[in-house]
Amino acid sequence: MQSLEPCVNPVSVKTLAVISQPIYKPDLVRRLLLALFSGEWQAGDRLPEVELAERFGVSRTPVREALQEIAAIGLIELRPNCGAVARACGSEEVREIYEVREILESEATRRACGRIAPRKLAALAADFLELQSAHRRDAAWSQREWAADHQLHELVAHACGNQRLAGEIRRYDQLIQVIRETVGNLREAQVAAIGEHLEIVKALRAGKPEQAAEAMRRHIRSAADHAIAALDSGHARTHAPA
Amino acid sequence: MQSLEPCVNPVSVKTLAVISQPIYKPDLVRRLLLALFSGEWQAGDRLPEVELAERFGVSRTPVREALQEIAAIGLIELRPNCGAVARACGSEEVREIYEVREILESEATRRACGRIAPRKLAALAADFLELQSAHRRDAAWSQREWAADHQLHELVAHACGNQRLAGEIRRYDQLIQVIRETVGNLREAQVAAIGEHLEIVKALRAGKPEQAAEAMRRHIRSAADHAIAALDSGHARTHAPA
DNA sequence: AAAAGTGGACGTGTATGCAATTCTTGACTT
DNA sequence: AAGTCAAGAATTGCATACACGTCCACTTTT
DSSP: OOOOOOOOSSSOGGGSSSOOOOOHHHHHHHHHHHHHHTTOSOTTOEEOHHHHHHHHTSOHHHHHHHHHHHHHHTSEEEETTTEEEEOOOSHHHHHHHHHHHHHHHHHHHHHHTTOSOHHHHHHHHHHHHHHHHTOOOSHHHHHHHHHHHHHHHHHHHHHSSOHHHHHHHHHHHHHHHHHHHHHOOOHHHHHHHHHHHHHHHHHHHHTOHHHHHHHHHHHHHHHHHHHHHHHHTTSSGGGOOO | OOOOOOOOSSSOGGGSSSOOOOOHHHHHHHHHHHHHHTTOSOTTOEEOHHHHHHHHTSOHHHHHHHHHHHHHHTSEEEETTTEEEEOOOSHHHHHHHHHHHHHHHHHHHHHHTTOSOHHHHHHHHHHHHHHHHTOOOSHHHHHHHHHHHHHHHHHHHHHSSOHHHHHHHHHHHHHHHHHHHHHOOOHHHHHHHHHHHHHHHHHHHHTOHHHHHHHHHHHHHHHHHHHHHHHHTTSSGGGOOO
8 A cells, every 4th residue: 555645736726627526425415414304204214225316316326325424423224235214313312412512522621621722712712702792693793603613612622632532523513513504593592602602711711621611511502402492493394293 | 205114024034045145345344444453554545445345355336335434433534536544543543542432431321320220230240240250261251251341331321311322332332342353352451341340330239320430431441551552562563563 | 814935126235337536757848 | 957737547436237135915825
């Protein structure tokens, strides 16, 4: 096996103008996740590959790969010689997802305490304070708030001292991003999040790992409550139960 | 989508005698994991699909699927249009794996406390006591010890009240099983594990969640120490570094 | 008539072929 | 001589083809 630096170029220069070959699988995963959380399939429903392939206009190959990825996430079951079976993706499962995230990320916060550059924490605190004072609610504000949110969680994951733990946290962040996309933008959750983020940053800057971990726990529980409330009250509407 | 009960028969009766079609992927995943932990590839090595396909005597399709599963585990990186790149799988990464397992399983133990049938705990305690008193070291003993080990961890996962958390724990158990297979049977670790298991069961039976969680932490740290010691001292021999 | 056996439709697992992209080696320009 | 560009080789992503397994309805047997 050659040990070369792979993928040195993000994208080759000469092919920039050409319409690059679309890589279907990532988008398939996203669309399948959205469909799952929208309640399109009940737990136990079979998901035949040909049906999904026709629906998304691709062949079975990328569908298979997408299904395997979703099975790795744990939202469908993949039985040998038998195909994919949907698992429940309701509020109970969302609660469980947030709980695991809480376990992972609170521990990461505890470990990251004292290992993040004070300058970065100060900059983040300033960002959150500014967002808090000028609490607008337009899309630009929302996007900026989300960026700061992501920055904090990424900072914690990166500094926790365990790259595998960081990877698991990023996996759950992606999953929760899909859930948020399913239930729509929750302004209230974002407003609440700013204060919770500030508490986390405050504890991190003070070098108090237990308080920081506890603040992260509260933050994730709050986010879970908002998401589940939105999911329960009228967001299973797209495929209502009879 | 039809909502039928799929795969009712574990295996159809009339095809029992027939040599069933081998499903290559699961075995491929196992062999690739063993190769990774054996240090066959350095971090950064590219793993071309055709090379692996020829080596294992299958086509690219099952190799691709196996690589995707390993990428989901996080032991290789899969860059779009660029293929698989090996990540480091040394003692540091094994340490990280055990740390995440510790985080997940100690929390699961805390939650499972008081939710496991006392009869099952009593039976497990009796098993461990018998194994401890008659500390033989043959293969049958080892296998029985491993069965009791697995039973305890499975009991905790099942009773923790969060099926997703249980799923993550099972994923890590499988991964660690591969690591154990790589470094060989560690008799000392198994002997030590019995006492640690007994402490866990004791705390669970006493209904003391914090003590149970702490006992699980100690147990997993001990297992990590044994595995890493074995990995460092002479188990990277199969592909020694120059 | 009930249980067991059988055939075919449906679906998955794998192999192979093709298009697009990336990597590499060589020639060319400054 | 060093850097730049380009063409060919190598490799990935997807589509298609085929073999096998599963499941259901029907036939056969007792």
